[in-house]
Structure formats: structure tokens, C-alpha cells
Amino acid sequence: MHRLYLVPTLLINVVIIFIPAMLTIALAFCRWDGIGVPTYVGLANFRALATDRVFWMALGNNVIWTAIFLTIPIAMGLLAATMMLVARRGSAFFQVVYFLPVVIATAITARVWQGMIYSPLTGVAGLITRAGFPVPNPLTLPSTALYGIAAVDLWHWWGFLCVIFFAALRQVPQEQIEAARIEGASFWQMLRYVLIPGIRPTITLMMIMTIIWSFLVFDFVYILTQGGPAFSSEVLSTLAYRSAFYDLAVGKAAAVAVVISLFGLATTAVYIRLQAKELDQ
Amino acid sequence: MRLVExxxxxVLTYAALGILLLITLFPIALLVLNSLKPATQIVQNPLAWPEIYRWDNFTRAWNDARFGTTMLNSALLAALTIVLVCSTGSLTAYVLARRKIKSWKIxxxxxxxxxTAPIQLFLFPLYFGFAKLGLINNVFAVSLIYTAIYSPFAVMLLRTYFLAVPKELEEAALIDGATPWQVFSKVMLPIVSPGILTVALIIGLYSWNEFLIATTFLQRTDRLTAVVSFFLLSGQYTSDWGEIMAAALIIVLPVIVxxxxxxxxFIEGMAGGSVKG
Incomplete structure (x- = not known):
């Protein structure tokens, strides 16, 4: 009878996620405008992507994004979490403040940065420019747009990692820390030889999740630049979204979605294997 | 105990933590500060203290973003999602935690x-399918999408709460003649209710803040969520940043409180669900 308990969750999941996902895979081999009857075109969508400059730019941007988020926020989170462990007093307060950006809606975070920081008219960048130190709006330059967006997501995101690492660090056996302390370990030695090895599973998992999430990034890019200027900040998810809903090239959008998923799939395989180990315990 | 001598x-540690604190609070301070200022003063200096307090920024934001309607939509959407996720998720989490079925692993x-599936992998057929069925602009249909997306997280988190309940408790109830359903609903659910509350809070937060699905599936002006109507207000209808920041504060303030x-x-739930789940 306990089988029935699973029915609501699985039914909703299959109808909303599984069946449409299968349809997307099928649509990747079709041409479809979202209204008429899809026509089978074989690998044409993928061939078109292979020669599409925007597609490769988007893919490249996702790779850059992954590289940024695998390093900067993880290093920041790790460092801040360790410092919170050193400081002890006040760590609860720091933790809450660092986590604040995580609970603010992405649309709002994006607009605050856009209008109050980057804008040459109403933002801090404009104020600094008027004071005689020209600061261009990073979102309007092809060479910096992606990094301008990444900075916003970084601000929004790093606190989450910090809090997770802090929680993990507090599980590191007290004796190991004590032993290193008696040996006279410095801050960096403590971090390098005791703390990081102590929370390695958490770091690994966060890195895997970072790779998966980096290929899904959508909100900040869509709101801040819509992938522009001149596709310089386009990522795969915004490319797919625009193809489907603005150009009504649903087949192409589906093909892009399949590519995103393939990147996710490889990482997911690793992720699930890690989870399997935990479940077996 | 001190970590290093x-x-x-x-001193350096506190200095660095303090700098990170300022970086975190700076944009939030800008949001609050400028929500009280007239547009003309923001253009002069976004960092300055308000010369006059423009409380009418809030009333104009409330009217222009139609928060009377859109906040209600957001609240309804969040409430529906919470009920759906908690009810279906706790059933599933219980079965998976207690390995009640052979295929629990699968x-x-x-x-x-x-x-880990990207939303784009199922978004397009879902959208055109819902369009055909007349489910666009339907808050309940969107709450079903949220339920599908968020319930795996909820199940994994609730699973850890069910795992913490001693098996003997269940066995005792069964010996006393309780049916399996009574064991679940009368014994287990009350014990894991703190977990359910945590899940409810986080799912509520996620659906309140969600953008991609909401902007795609709820497009009619009287069906928009608060976040989407804020997005439209700031993108098209006004360039008065005092008003835009006031609208932002109206959405963010209840969340922050x-x-x-x-x-x-919040922290244990969000961290726990993604670390363990």
C-alpha cells in the first residue's frame, strides 16, 4: 500500500518534467513553430548550431561562467567561513548578513545593481564618473557585459557557499584543530592541512553543483542584458529561451536544451554516484 | 577555544569579515536609501541621505505595479505550492526514508x-501544451510546475527528518493496532512537523522570488506575480528609480523580516537540502 504514497509526487513530476523532457528531445530533431505540426528534420538543428556563431559564443560564455564560479565564490566562501571559525564571536551575525542576498529575488537584485550601481545616470558608477574618474557601465560593453553580470550573481551567491562551508567546518573534529594549534600552525597552514581536507566532500559536492548551475544560469543574464550587447553575454539558456519564444524556432531551442542537458548529464552522473555512496551507509 | 594564537x-580576520559585510550590505543600503528619495536627487547622488523623504514613492509603486492584485497572486501561488509540496513530499519522503518499497533506490x-535537469529541457513542450489546454495565466497550473521542480528538494530534506525518528516508535504504534496510514498521519507527521515547517518556509521563499516560470506562464496583467510586475515596472513603465526601489523594498521587506x-x-533548510540532498 505504501506504493500509493508515491503517486502524487511521481505523477506531478512525470507530467511536468519527464514527458515534456522526452518531447523536447524529440523536438530537437524537428522543425516546429509552436503552433502547427512538427516536421522531422533529422540532425538539421544540430548541424545549424554547429555553424552558428551565437551558439558557440553562448557555449563559451557558459564555460567562462563555470570557471568564474568554480573559483571566486568558492574561494570567498571558504575563506570567509574559516575566518568565521577563527573569529567565533559574531559568527552567527556574519552568517545571517552574508546569507541575506540569497533570499532576495533575482529580479530585484538585478535592478538594484543595474540602476543604483552600474548606471551612468543614477548609479554609483555615474557618481564616480562625474567626480572625474570615468567608470563605464560594464553591461553596455561587449568585452565586459558577461563579467558585469557575473559580479551581480557573485554578490547574490557567495554567501550561500560561505554558510554551507561554515556548517561543514564546524563538524571538523576538534582534536585535529587542537593538535594543529599546539603545533603552532598559522591561519593558512590550518586551512591548507586541516580544514580543507576535513570538509573535502562538501567542497566537491558544491563544485559539482556549481558546474550544473553554471549551465542553467538564466535570470541575471535575461534581466540585465538579454544576452547583449551583440550576443556578447549570451548563454545557452537565454539562447534557447529567445529561440523558442521570440523566434518561434522551437526545434532549435530544443536542440540547445539538449546540449545544456548533456553537459548537466555528465556532471549529474558524478553527483549521483556520490549520493549513492551516502545512501548505502 | 581559539583556532590560532x-x-x-x-585583527585581520575581523577586518576582512567586516569588509565582506560592507560589500554585502552596500547594495541593500542603496535600495533602502533611494526608495525614500525623489528621482532628481538620485540622479545627483545615489549615496546621499534623502533631503526630503518621498513616502509617496511607496504609494505610487504600489499603484503602478498593482501590488494589490499581484502580491495577492504571489501569496496565492506560494500558498498553493507550499500545500502541494508539503503534502505530496512528506508522503514520498516517508516511504523513501523507511524503504517501504523495493524500488526506493530507483x-x-x-x-x-x-x-539537475535544466528548466529549458521541459519548458517549451510544457508551455505550448499548457497553451493548448488553456492553462496559461492559471495560478494553480503554475503551482503544479513549482511543485514538480521543488518537491525533489523537499523530499530529500524531509527524508532526513524521517530518518531521525526511532523505528521503535512506529513498531509500538503498529502493535497497538494502528493502521499504516495512522502510523504515518498520527505518529510520524507530528514528529517531523518542524521539518515540514522548514520546507514550507523555503518553498514559500522560492515561489515568491521565482522569475523564469512566472514570467513565462503568467502574462495577463491581472495574473502577474509581484516579482514579475516589479520587473515590468522597472523595465518599461517608469524610469523613476525612487519609485522602482520603493517597489523593490515592498517585495523584499516581508522576506527579510x-x-x-x-x-x-532558513539556513539549515537551504543548506541541508542542497548538501545532503
Missing amino acids: SRTTF VTFYLLATT LFVALQRR
């Missing part, structure tokens, strides 16, 4: 796999 390390892996009041639940 050196006093310099100690189901767990399937749910884990869907948490709730978060600060119940921080431990």
Missing part, C-alpha cells in the same frame, strides 16, 4: 536526477 591574525535517483526572525530554519 596570533593577535594579528585575529525513485530516489530519479528525483535526484530531476533536480521573516528570514531574520527564522534565520536558523
Whole structure:
């Protein structure tokens, strides 16, 4: 009878996620405008992507994004979490403040940065420019747009990692820390030889999740630049979204979605294997 | 206990933590500060203290973003999603935690796999399918999508709460003649209710803040969520940043108040669900 308990969750999941996902895979081999009857075109969508400059730019941007988020926020989170462990007093307060950006809606975070920081008219960048130190709006330059967006997501995101690492660090056996302390370990030695090895599973998992999430990034890019200027900040998810809903090239959008998923799939395989180990315990 | 002896390390640590604190609070301070200012003063200096307090920024934001309607939509959407996720999720989490069925492993892996599926992998057929069925602009239909997306997270988190309940409790209830359903609803659910509350808070936060699905599936002006109507207000209808920041504050303030009041639940839930689940 306990089988029935699973029915609501699985039914909703299959109808909303599984069946449409299968349809997307099928649509990747079709041409479809979202209204008429899809026509089978074989690998044409993928061939078109292979020669599409925007597609490769988007893919490249996702790779850059992954590289940024695998390093900067993880290093920041790790460092801040360790410092919170050193400081002890006040760590609860720091933790809450660092986590604040995580609970603010992405649309709002994006607009605050856009209008109050980057804008040459109403933002801090404009104020600094008027004071005689020209600061261009990073979102309007092809060479910096992606990094301008990444900075916003970084601000929004790093606190989450910090809090997770802090929680993990507090599980590191007290004796190991004590032993290193008696040996006279410095801050960096403590971090390098005791703390990081102590929370390695958490770091690994966060890195895997970072790779998966980096290929899904959508909100900040869509709101801040819509992938522009001149596709310089386009990522795969915004490319797919625009193809489907603005150009009504649903087949192409589906093909892009399949590519995103393939990147996710490889990482997911690793992720699930890690989870399997935990479940077996 | 202190981690390192050196006093310099100690001072440097607080200095660095303080700098990170300022970086975190700076944009939030800008949001609050400028929500009170007239547009003309923001153009002069976004950092300055308000010369006059423009409280009418809030009333204009409330009217222009139609928060009377859109906040209600957001609240309804969040409430529906919470009820759906908690009810269906707790059933599933219980079965998976207690390994009540042989295929518990496959189901767990399937749910884990869907948490990593990109939304774009199912968004397009879902949208055109819903359009055909007349489910666009339907808040209940959107809450079903949220339920599908968020319930794996909820199941994994609730699973850990069910795992913490001693098996003997269940066995005792069964010996006393309780049916399996009574064991679940009368014995287990009350014990894991703190977990359900945590899940409810986080799912509520996620659906309140969600953008991509909401902007795609709820397009009619009287069906928009608060976040989407804020997005449209700031993008098209006004360039008065005082008003835009006031609108932002109206959406963010209840979230921040709730978060600060119940921080431990939020943090443990969000961290726990993604670390363990």
C-alpha cells in the first residue's frame, strides 16, 4: 500500500518534467513553430548550431561562467567561513548578513545593481564618473557585459557557499584543530592541512553543483542584458529561451536544451554516484 | 577555544569579515536609501541621505505595479505550492526514508536526477501544451510546475527528518493496532512537523522570488506575480528609480523580516537540502 504514497509526487513530476523532457528531445530533431505540426528534420538543428556563431559564443560564455564560479565564490566562501571559525564571536551575525542576498529575488537584485550601481545616470558608477574618474557601465560593453553580470550573481551567491562551508567546518573534529594549534600552525597552514581536507566532500559536492548551475544560469543574464550587447553575454539558456519564444524556432531551442542537458548529464552522473555512496551507509 | 594564537591574525580576520559585510550590505543600503528619495536627487547622488523623504514613492509603486492584485497572486501561488509540496513530499519522503518499497533506490535517483535537469529541457513542450489546454495565466497550473521542480528538494530534506525518528516508535504504534496510514498521519507527521515547517518556509521563499516560470506562464496583467510586475515596472513603465526601489523594498521587506526572525530554519533548510540532498 505504501506504493500509493508515491503517486502524487511521481505523477506531478512525470507530467511536468519527464514527458515534456522526452518531447523536447524529440523536438530537437524537428522543425516546429509552436503552433502547427512538427516536421522531422533529422540532425538539421544540430548541424545549424554547429555553424552558428551565437551558439558557440553562448557555449563559451557558459564555460567562462563555470570557471568564474568554480573559483571566486568558492574561494570567498571558504575563506570567509574559516575566518568565521577563527573569529567565533559574531559568527552567527556574519552568517545571517552574508546569507541575506540569497533570499532576495533575482529580479530585484538585478535592478538594484543595474540602476543604483552600474548606471551612468543614477548609479554609483555615474557618481564616480562625474567626480572625474570615468567608470563605464560594464553591461553596455561587449568585452565586459558577461563579467558585469557575473559580479551581480557573485554578490547574490557567495554567501550561500560561505554558510554551507561554515556548517561543514564546524563538524571538523576538534582534536585535529587542537593538535594543529599546539603545533603552532598559522591561519593558512590550518586551512591548507586541516580544514580543507576535513570538509573535502562538501567542497566537491558544491563544485559539482556549481558546474550544473553554471549551465542553467538564466535570470541575471535575461534581466540585465538579454544576452547583449551583440550576443556578447549570451548563454545557452537565454539562447534557447529567445529561440523558442521570440523566434518561434522551437526545434532549435530544443536542440540547445539538449546540449545544456548533456553537459548537466555528465556532471549529474558524478553527483549521483556520490549520493549513492551516502545512501548505502 | 581559539583556532590560532596570533593577535594579528585575529585583527585581520575581523577586518576582512567586516569588509565582506560592507560589500554585502552596500547594495541593500542603496535600495533602502533611494526608495525614500525623489528621482532628481538620485540622479545627483545615489549615496546621499534623502533631503526630503518621498513616502509617496511607496504609494505610487504600489499603484503602478498593482501590488494589490499581484502580491495577492504571489501569496496565492506560494500558498498553493507550499500545500502541494508539503503534502505530496512528506508522503514520498516517508516511504523513501523507511524503504517501504523495493524500488526506493530507483525513485530516489530519479528525483535526484530531476533536480539537475535544466528548466529549458521541459519548458517549451510544457508551455505550448499548457497553451493548448488553456492553462496559461492559471495560478494553480503554475503551482503544479513549482511543485514538480521543488518537491525533489523537499523530499530529500524531509527524508532526513524521517530518518531521525526511532523505528521503535512506529513498531509500538503498529502493535497497538494502528493502521499504516495512522502510523504515518498520527505518529510520524507530528514528529517531523518542524521539518515540514522548514520546507514550507523555503518553498514559500522560492515561489515568491521565482522569475523564469512566472514570467513565462503568467502574462495577463491581472495574473502577474509581484516579482514579475516589479520587473515590468522597472523595465518599461517608469524610469523613476525612487519609485522602482520603493517597489523593490515592498517585495523584499516581508522576506527579510521573516528570514531574520527564522534565520536558523532558513539556513539549515537551504543548506541541508542542497548538501545532503
